[in-house]
Amino acid sequence: xxxxxxxxxxxxxxxxxxxxxxxxxxxxxxxxxxxxxxxxxxxxxxxxxxxxxxxxxxxxxxxxxxxxxxxxxxxxxxxxxxxxxxxxxxxxxxxxxxxxxxxxxxxxxxxxxxxxxxxxxxxxxxxxxxxxxxxxxxxxxxxxxxxxxxxxxxxxxxxxxxxxxxxxxxxxxxxxxxxxxxxxxxxxxxxxxxxxxxxxxx
Numbered sequence: 001x002x003x004x005x006x007x008x009x010x011x012x013x014x015x016x017x018x019x020x021x022x023x024x025x026x027x028x029x030x031x032x033x034x035x036x037x038x039x040x041x042x043x044x045x046x047x048x049x050x051x052x053x054x055x056x057x058x059x060x061x062x063x064x065x066x067x068x069x070x071x072x073x074x075x076x077x078x079x080x081x082x083x084x085x086x087x088x089x090x091x092x093x094x095x096x097x098x099x100x101x102x103x104x105x106x107x108x109x110x111x112x113x114x115x116x117x118x119x120x121x122x123x124x125x126x127x128x129x130x131x132x133x134x135x136x137x138x139x140x141x142x143x144x145x146x147x148x149x150x151x152x153x154x155x156x157x158x159x160x161x162x163x164x165x166x167x168x169x170x171x172x173x174x175x176x177x178x179x180x181x182x183x184x185x186x187x188x189x190x191x192x193x194x195x196x197x198x199x200x201x202x
Contacts, residue, residue, distance in 0.1 A: 014176070015175065019040040019173065019174055020039040021172055022035075044057040053066065099191060101191060102191045102192050109182040110174075113179070116172045117171040120152040121166065123154070123155040125156075125164050126161055130159040133157060137155075137157050
């Protein structure tokens with residue numbers, strides 16, 4: 001009995017321990033640089049984008065260092081050709097449309113669950129199809145519009161070409177229990193359950 005109580009209390013303590021996420025990244029002219037870090041309790045995960053290097057640190061000491069090598073073009077082509085048919089089977093516009101509303105709610109819930117320490121972002125984007133560009137612009141406005149003025153968030157929409165450039169520095173914290181609760185709400189929503197059932201049946 002006592003052991004079960006200790007396990008439950010330990011699990012609650014872990015779920016209530018805040019996770020801190022830091023991003024410092026820039027993409028200009030097709031060159032991406034910066035890093036992404038994730039800290040939780042004694043653990044720190046850090047990925048250096050330019051060097052394609054992953055580090056795992058415990059109490060500030062590096063215990064794991066991984067370097068990623070580029071795959072050959074031949075293996076990429078084989079993987080790409082083998083995944084085309086699979087992606088066509090998975091991506092059905094009907095399912096995506098049914099899931100759009102609960103997914104948007106999930107994104108909003110997760111973003112508002114974060115305790116934002118600071119955010120400075122410049123974003124320029126555009127697609128070959130101006131309609132897709134407009135859809136993304138509306139999506140960003142619905143998510144970030146409520147606190148855009150309070151933070152340094154700026155985006156520019158380019159309807160004339162396909163482009164994606166950014167310069168972003170951000171740090172935020174969130175409790176794992178919030179992620180867990182929002183994911184449960186998303187997975188148990190009527191639209192998600194209905195779409196999942198139809199997808200399995202088809």
